[in-house]
Structures are given as structure tokens and as C-alpha cells.
Amino acid sequence: MIGAEDSPGTGTDDSQPADGGEPPSERFEDVDWASIDADGGGRSPLRLAALVAAGSYGLAVASDRLVAGGDPTIDVAFGGVAFVWDATAVDWLFVATLSVLVFALVPLARNRRLVAYYWRRFRRHRPAVLSLAYLLVIFLLGTVGTLFLDPPALDVAAAYQPPVFLSVDASIPTECVGPVVEGRCQGTWRYPLGTTADGKGLLALAIFGMRVSMQVGLIATLISITIATAVGATAAYAGGWIDEALMRYVDIQQTFPTFFLFLFLAYLYGGSLFVLIVIFGVTGWGGIARIVRSEALQRSEETYVAAARSAGASGPFVVWRHVVPNVSNSIVTAATLNIPVLILSEAALSFIGLGNVTLPSWGQTIAAGRGDLATAWWVSTVPGLFLFATILAFNFLGDALRDALDPRQEVGR
Amino acid sequence: MGLKWYTARRVAWAGVAAFVILTVTFVLLDYAPDPELARIQFRAAATGADAETAAEAYAERRGLTGPLWERYLEYLGNLATGDWGWSDTRSQPVLTAILTALPYSLMYTVPAVALSTVLGIAIGLYSAFNQYTTTDYAATFVAFFGVSIPNFWFGIVLLLLFAVQLGWVPVLFDAELARTRPLSLANARQLVLPVFVLGTSAIASTMRYARAEALEYVRAAFVKAARAKGASEWRILTRHVLRPTLVPLSTILVGDLLGIILSASYLVEVVFGIPGLGRLSLEAIRRQDTALVLGTTLVPVLVAVLGNLLQDLAYALLDPRIDYGDR
Amino acid sequence: MTDPPAAPRDSLLHVEDLRTRFHTDAGTVTAVDGISFDLDDGETVCLVGESGSGKTVAAESLTRLIDDPPGEIVSGTVRFDGRDLATASEAELRAVRGDRIAHVFQNPQRALNPVYSVGWQLLEAIQLHDDVSKADARARAIDLLDRVGIPDPATRIDDYPHELSGGMQQRVAIAMALAGEPDLLVADEPTTALDVTIQSQVLRLLESIQSASGLGLLLVTHDLGVVAEVADRVVVMYDGTVMERGSVHDVFERPSHPYTRALLDAIPGRDVDLTPTAARDVADRDPSSATDSTTGCRFRSRCPHAVDACREGDQPPLHPTPDATTSAPDGARAHVAACVHFGPDGDPDVVVDSAKSADSGASADESAGGDRR
Numbered sequence A: 001m002i003g004a005e006d007s008p009g010t011g012t013d014d015s016q017p018a019d020g021g022e023p024p025s026e027r028f029e030d031v032d033w034a035s036i037d038a039d040g041g042g043r044s045p046l047r048l049a050a051l052v053a054a055g056s057y058g059l060a061v062a063s064d065r066l067v068a069g070g071d072p073t074i075d076v077a078f079g080g081v082a083f084v085w086d087a088t089a090v091d092w093l094f095v096a097t098l099s100v101l102v103f104a105l106v107p108l109a110r111n112r113r114l115v116a117y118y119w120r121r122f123r124r125h126r127p128a129v130l131s132l133a134y135l136l137v138i139f140l141l142g143t144v145g146t147l148f149l150d151p152p153a154l155d156v157a158a159a160y161q162p163p164v165f166l167s168v169d170a171s172i173p174t175e176c177v178g179p180v181v182e183g184r185c186q187g188t189w190r191y192p193l194g195t196t197a198d199g200k201g202l203l204a205l206a207i208f209g210m211r212v213s214m215q216v217g218l219i220a221t222l223i224s225i226t227i228a229t230a231v232g233a234t235a236a237y238a239g240g241w242i243d244e245a246l247m248r249y250v251d252i253q254q255t256f257p258t259f260f261l262f263l264f265l266a267y268l269y270g271g272s273l274f275v276l277i278v279i280f281g282v283t284g285w286g287g288i289a290r291i292v293r294s295e296a297l298q299r300s301e302e303t304y305v306a307a308a309r310s311a312g313a314s315g316p317f318v319v320w321r322h323v324v325p326n327v328s329n330s331i332v333t334a335a336t337l338n339i340p341v342l343i344l345s346e347a348a349l350s351f352i353g354l355g356n357v358t359l360p361s362w363g364q365t366i367a368a369g370r371g372d373l374a375t376a377w378w379v380s381t382v383p384g385l386f387l388f389a390t391i392l393a394f395n396f397l398g399d400a401l402r403d404a405l406d407p408r409q410e411v412g413r
Numbered sequence B: 001m002g003l004k005w006y007t008a009r010r011v012a013w014a015g016v017a018a019f020v021i022l023t024v025t026f027v028l029l030d031y032a033p034d035p036e037l038a039r040i041q042f043r044a045a046a047t048g049a050d051a052e053t054a055a056e057a058y059a060e061r062r063g064l065t066g067p068l069w070e071r072y073l074e075y076l077g078n079l080a081t082g083d084w085g086w087s088d089t090r091s092q093p094v095l096t097a098i099l100t101a102l103p104y105s106l107m108y109t110v111p112a113v114a115l116s117t118v119l120g121i122a123i124g125l126y127s128a129f130n131q132y133t134t135t136d137y138a139a140t141f142v143a144f145f146g147v148s149i150p151n152f153w154f155g156i157v158l159l160l161l162f163a164v165q166l167g168w169v170p171v172l173f174d175a176e177l178a179r180t181r182p183l184s185l186a187n188a189r190q191l192v193l194p195v196f197v198l199g200t201s202a203i204a205s206t207m208r209y210a211r212a213e214a215l216e217y218v219r220a221a222f223v224k225a226a227r228a229k230g231a232s233e234w235r236i237l238t239r240h241v242l243r244p245t246l247v248p249l250s251t252i253l254v255g256d257l258l259g260i261i262l263s264a265s266y267l268v269e270v271v272f273g274i275p276g277l278g279r280l281s282l283e284a285i286r287r288q289d290t291a292l293v294l295g296t297t298l299v300p301v302l303v304a305v306l307g308n309l310l311q312d313l314a315y316a317l318l319d320p321r322i323d324y325g326d327r
Numbered sequence C: 001m002t003d004p005p006a007a008p009r010d011s012l013l014h015v016e017d018l019r020t021r022f023h024t025d026a027g028t029v030t031a032v033d034g035i036s037f038d039l040d041d042g043e044t045v046c047l048v049g050e051s052g053s054g055k056t057v058a059a060e061s062l063t064r065l066i067d068d069p070p071g072e073i074v075s076g077t078v079r080f081d082g083r084d085l086a087t088a089s090e091a092e093l094r095a096v097r098g099d100r101i102a103h104v105f106q107n108p109q110r111a112l113n114p115v116y117s118v119g120w121q122l123l124e125a126i127q128l129h130d131d132v133s134k135a136d137a138r139a140r141a142i143d144l145l146d147r148v149g150i151p152d153p154a155t156r157i158d159d160y161p162h163e164l165s166g167g168m169q170q171r172v173a174i175a176m177a178l179a180g181e182p183d184l185l186v187a188d189e190p191t192t193a194l195d196v197t198i199q200s201q202v203l204r205l206l207e208s209i210q211s212a213s214g215l216g217l218l219l220v221t222h223d224l225g226v227v228a229e230v231a232d233r234v235v236v237m238y239d240g241t242v243m244e245r246g247s248v249h250d251v252f253e254r255p256s257h258p259y260t261r262a263l264l265d266a267i268p269g270r271d272v273d274l275t276p277t278a279a280r281d282v283a284d285r286d287p288s289s290a291t292d293s294t295t296g297c298r299f300r301s302r303c304p305h306a307v308d309a310c311r312e313g314d315q316p317p318l319h320p321t322p323d324a325t326t327s328a329p330d331g332a333r334a335h336v337a338a339c340v341h342f343g344p345d346g347d348p349d350v351v352v353d354s355a356k357s358a359d360s361g362a363s364a365d366e367s368a369g370g371d372r373r
């Protein structure tokens, strides 16, 4: 039967090499994700670290909620830079999300050879590499950067300043911060991207918008993939009526157009960032659950699962140790492609005024600048560009990840 | 099991889905804080009256008394008989408001869907056949662009460029013009940008899916067999690849496209000031007209249920291999 | 490469020094590296080799069916009926494909378009080359189905491919290939994907069609049993090159090339799959070995008779074997082997004798006796 794959030209399963290097015998799915799970009683240092982190996290949340109350969580000054951080519920969630991400990445990073292999595959996608760099910058600015920056403040005197190197008719800003040349107000470095009608600097707004977008995208996606993995893996493993019921539920949830579900729930329960994230997280997992289920179904057929089962492993154990790790590549790809959808949804809901109006979200700023299109075009344009670039970057990244992590989906190379 | 039985099952399932969705929305509504009630209570408290009494009076007026299941049955019955409630802010039945707004929405969504479907499939197939060429890369880039660009922002930028700066199209949508002379050139001019913005997002996903699906077949053995028969490339493209591509595409298209079109049109209407369903819904949200919010949410949801049904039936018609026993 | 410089006779198909490359991310893979062979009217030539030997690519290169890109025919001639197909235009090729040269592919289930009925696909094959009315074409299609042994063809014609068994599907595919009344039928592993019981039926069908219509048959296979049964002449391929070529009688009776000998030794009944374990898992193959980096004889690493000379230069050219004089005298049909031991300075006995001691050449007659020439 071997003659089947004779021609390098036919189909995807041909014998010709598909990439630059010899594929390592292990794959992404074989990473020891389970080293962070709970069997074996705390022998691994990583697990210890995770426990310590979880413990201190719990203490920190408790102290913030119970002790600090309305005061800022952290208020220190060093080297003339004030470091004030009044953590909100969303911030705490965000910290938790980032910790989970870190602990998920450690086992992967330990395997140098595998990382190198995936990096080689990933590197072929030039736009995706650029996207990754861009997203890292956005992420760092949005998380670390916002801790050291003052939030954009109201300053009516500085309203409608044009971006640096650009100018606008001097009658438009209340007062021109920069020089006025031939009746035109010049932009200054004080507000490199100009200001809004409230005199808020657009650069600062954009940077604080990054935090909002990252929080929405990452937290809600983590919630989603947690639910999706649980549901998808359970459905695949349990089969029978449980599978049927779960998947029928997903069918119905998927029928409801996502945007209107968000819209309706945000209308009913208010559009604070926390509520939005929860809505996104608990309603947006249907598609990923389907992917997890179908992948897990394929993997469940494989011998190691049968072996584990016949060795007397319990159902949930088999799912957690054998099925879930083996669909992790699909989950990573799906999650990456889920993030831009959520960021866009948050921006859209903020744009139509359903979000928290005081939040420096990109959608909010775009909406704020709509009325000034004819005079101060930059107000809507600048945050829009960031939004666009971020979504584009996530899409490029997701596409390249799918390609790098899942050679089976590669077509006709 | 034959096609008839399959169809019957699909229709029944669509009914179940619609029923579940209606139930869920009812429960959500019932347990959600009612802004109108809060307002009445606030007003009562401010004027020194008893907030509790005011709330009861309000509940009486809105028919919010009685056991849950009774109200639920009434809710379902009303929806079925076309009584979708009364819009306080517009002083007209919700259904009337929706029917008035609908033509404006259709005016630009229909051309946008038609254009993006035809062009999207054509470009996607072409791309698949010319994989890794400059044209393919260009098409892929356009697809990424279309998927990623926030359409409400894109609309704003286009308005800024073509309406404010260049003055080629009007800045404000003239509803009167659209209503009285829908087929005039002037109306076409004010619809160009909405159609373009909506089309960009729709065409992008159609294109990507069409390309991905067609790629499965471009190197398929049966395409090679057709080539070995002496079929021309055009024939292979239009007969041997297009048809099998349409099968999975039909399932993706309806579901995905519908989601995109419904949500994108909402935002497009807000940006361009088109008094369609999206604007209606937004107004209702802003003025907290719950009955109208519900109505304008249910329309797209029911359209989606119907779309999914049609998609299943199209699938059965397009693919001779379908196993009717499947869900 | 260096065929004896025989002026190409008027054979139906004359392939010379055909070279096909695939451009991949990892570099260029020369799947077919300078092969030559001939095929006459009414003759059956078997292209035999293990998976990855390039035999399918060779067969599909004849009418340029390989995917281009990434595939590319870099050099060589494919003279068919006096015309060079390797340099012919797309339009000329289209006129030849299906009409003069037809193909049958390995997996009938994949070679038939799943969303069209059998009739639609047959009618297409007929009407592409013949300007006949739909009714006439349908009548012919039913006739064709009858010829390939489909029972009740008048109703079966409206079936979809998935409603037929694998064997029936392959019969349909053969009917489709016959639609244009071709002069040459290229059948690529036509029985491999079928049940064992069906395999011989389909093979029988091909044989009977060939004897009835006198078309040339190029059969690509890895199954030496099939070769012994139907071939007139054999071309043994390994890693993109021809290792040995000759009449089926010569090759089975007096296998000369160490590779051929290894193949025949490995299979007691001679009807076992020719699939060494090395090729069994194609995906596991080290990709670097597939790119062009080798020098010397390609079979060297597996050859029991390898000597220093095997390391030098390119693949050794096809040298006449000692029994060459006993078979057809001209170059195209001589019994030749690409091994240094058959070269001017070599001693064929190094290879031939050692095998004799292993006593396996002797049994050649029993199964290869079906040579009907």
C-alpha cells in the first residue's frame, strides 16, 4: 500500500520535506504540560513555584479588597518616578491570567530543541514575526508602561492640538501649545499624537487603551479556553448523551450572533469592563469547544489513550493527562485567533456607547472624535490605527501559529 | 433516511433552537435590572412618594405581575402573534418600528452580500489556483486587511476622505431620498460607502474560506484526473473545483457571513447615520427602551436561526454524499 | 544519460533523459533524474520501483500532469507519435491528454469527483474530444461501462462515485480513460488501493482491453507479481533513475543489477509487495536525503557489492549485461543495468555469482514463466 504516496505533487501527505529542518521526534503536544498538574505531591520546583504564586496572589487580592479598601494598592516613589497602582477587579484578573500564561509557557521554554524547531517554522512568516514584535511592544506598554505613566488628564486649554509635524488652522484649538505659523497651529512633542476635545494626549490615551485591549483579549480568552477545553474534552471523552447534550448546547449558543449576545447582555447588565470581560469569556467559547472536541476525538482513538485507559486510569485523569495536552496546539491557535475578535467587539461596544465611558478604551476615543472629523481628524484616526494594527497583528500571528504548530493543516507546500 | 426526513428534522431543530433562545432572552430580561423601574422608583423617592407603591403600579401597568410561567406563556404568545410590545420612546408598536427600519438596512446589505459573495469566491478560487504568486499574496493581504480593519473606524476614515475632504459623496444620509427614490443615482451615491465598508469585511472572510477550501481540491487526484482527460484549466476551475468547494463553503458562508453582516451593518448604520435596524436598536439602547431593544435583538437572532436552517438544506442539496442520519 | 546511441525507432513512446524536479522549501528534489525507455503499440511496459522511486512522477511527467509549480520538467524528450510532448504547448497537450494518452490513477475514490455522477464524468470525457450530442455521448458512456464490466450500466450511470465499491469505481475510471480511444494507457498502481480479490479482476480487465484494442500500456507498480503476470518489458527504478531495463524474461530470469536481485531475492513467491521497510514510513524519511546531495551510485548504502568505484561521479550509466546479445540487439530494448560491475572494467560475475550461491535465480522460471513473448 506504500505506493500510495509516491508522487510529490499529490495531496498533503506526500513524502517531500515540508520544512527546513529535521522535525524533532517530539512535537508541541508532547511538551510536559502536566508538570504543573497536581499528581505526585509537590516534588517539582515548578509546581512549588506555582503554589507559592497562587498563595501570594490570594493574599494580595485579600489585602487589596479587605485592608486597602479605597486606597491605592501600591504607592511608592523611587528615583522621582511615582509608582501608584490602584488595582481594580479587572487588574487582579489580569495578573492571574498572566501568571497562568507564564506557568503554561515554562515547560515549553525548557525544551530548547522544540522551541528552536517551532521558531524555525514560525520564522518563515515575515509578517507574523513583525506582528509578534509589535504585540510585545503593545503588551509591555499596556502593562508595565501604564504603571509609570500618568493617566491622560483633562486639560481644556490643550484641546485639539494637532500631532507633531502637522498643523491645523489656528482657530480650531482653544489655545495653541506649539508655535503658530502663518495662522496655523503646529503640533508639538508635548503631544506627539495630538489631543482630544478634552485636551487629553492621544499618545497617553492610546497607551492606556492598550491595557484595556490586552485585558479584554487575554482574560476573556483564558476564560473561554478553560470552559471550551473542559466542555470539548468531556464531550469527546464521555461520548453518548453527554456529548450530544453539550454539543447541542454549543449549537444553540453559536446560532446566537455573538455581537448581539454581547450587545443584549451588556445592555441588561451594564458595560463595565469587568462585566464585558465576563460576558465575552463565558459566551464566546463555543467555536473553540467544537475544535477541541473534534481534535480530542481523533486523538482518543490513538493507542496511548487506550493504553492509559486499559492501565486503569480514571476518566478525568485520562482527559487531563492525555487528551488535553494533545489538543493543546489547536487550542493555542484558536485562542490566538479569538483575541482579535474580542478586542474588536470591546471597541465596537465602547464605540456605540455601551462600555464604561470613563475608560480610555480605543473604541471610546474613536467615538469621541467622530463629531470633530472635519476639524480634528486625528482624534478618531489615531486610536483606530492602533486598533487596526493590533487586530491585524493577532490575525497574522494566529495564522502563522496554525501553520507552525500544525503541519497537518499545511496545504500543498 | 431521505431528504424529506432530513429536512423535517432540520426544521424541527431550528424550531427548538428558536424556542430555547426565546426562553433564555425571557429569563435574562426577567432577572435583569429594569432601568425604567429604577427611574420610576427614583422619581417617586425624589418626590417623597413611596417607591414600593410606584414600583407595583409600574409592574401592574407593564403586565409584570403573576407567576413566571404565566408571563412566559404570554410573552411567547405575544411574540407569535406579532405583538412585540410597545416602544415607549417612539410611541409605536415595536414591530412597526422594525418594519419601517428594515428597508433601509436591506438597501445596502443586499448589494454588499451579493458583491462580496461573488467576488470573494472568484478571488478565493483564483488565489488557490495561483498559490504563492504575487496575486495570491496580494489577495491574502487584502483578506487580512478586510478581516482586521474595524469597520466602524473604516467607515469614519472613508467618510473623512470622500465626504469631508473630497466631497464626492454626501456626509449625511438622506433618509427621505432613500425612501422616495430608492433607485436614483443620488441614492446609489450615498450607499456606495456603506456597501463598500460592509463588503470589505464580508469579502475578506469569503475569500479566505474559498481559498482554503479550494486549496483542498486544487491538488486533488480528481483534478489531476480531469486534467488527464484533457479538460482546460478554466473548465477544471469552474466545474471540478468550484462545485466541491461550494459544499463546505455553503456551511461556512451562511453562519459566518451572517454574523459579520449582522454585526457590521449595525455599526455601519451608526457611522453613516442610516435609519435601519442598527440605528433603531442603538437608539433604543441609549433611551433604555427595553421592548425595542429586545425586538431589534430578536430579529438578527431569528434571521441567524433561519440562515442556519437554509445552510443545512443547501448542504444537503449540494453534496450527494450527505449522510442524512447525521445531525 | 548514456543510452547506446540508437536512433529512435518508430516506437509509440520514446522517453529520453527525462528529468523532473520539485522545488520545495528545503531545496530542490530531483524526483526523476534522467530516465529513458521505449514503448511500442500493443506493448506492456512496467515501471517498477518502491515508494519514492519517482515512478509516479515519471508517469505523470509524460503529459505534464505534475503540479507545476512546484514541479518542473527540466530536460529530456517525451516523443509520442513523432511529437515531443516535453516541449509541446498547453493546448497541444490538452489535445493529447485523454484522447491519445489516457491515465488511470491509483485511488479511484479520489480520482473521481465526489459531487458529480458517474455519467456526468464519463460524458465529460467523451465530449471533451468528440463533438457528439448529449444523447449519443450517453449511449457511448453506457456502452463503455458495459465494456469494463459494470452490471446494469444504464442505471449505474446515474450513480454517484460514493455509491460504488472500490473495484467498480476503478472500472469507471478505466471506462473514462477509454472514452477517447487512446493509443497509450498509463495506469499508475491501478490495483493497489483495491481489495486483493478485486485486484486480479481489474488487472485481467486491463489485459483484455489491451489485447482487444491494441493500445500500449504503461503500468506503474511496485508489485512484482503483477509485473511477472502482465509485462512485456520492465524498467526498474530506484531513487529517480533507471537501475535495470530489459524484457521481463531477462530481468526475472537473469536479474543483473544488485538492486533488482535484492528485490527478487527478498520475495520467495515473487508476488509480495516490493516495499522495503525503509520506504514504509514515508513521513519518517530524513528529508535531507531527498534533496540533491548524493554522488555515486544511489543504491550504494544498501548494496552488498559496493566497491570504491561506486562512490565516484554520478549514477553509473546503463551498461549492457552479459546476456544482452541474446535479447533484442538495439539499445532501447537491450537488457541493461546501471552498475559499475557491468561496465567496461567491471566483472558481472561479482554480482551474478554471489546470487547464484544464494540459489534464488534458479526459481525465476516458476513465477516469471508467464512471459508471453
Ligand code: SF4
Residues within 6 Å of the ligand: C257, C258, C259, C297, C298, C299, C300, C301, C303, C304, C305, C306, C307, C309, C310, C316, C338, C339, C340, C341
Ligand atoms: S554501482 Fe556499486 S553500489 Fe551501485 S549497484 Fe553496482 S555495485 Fe552496487
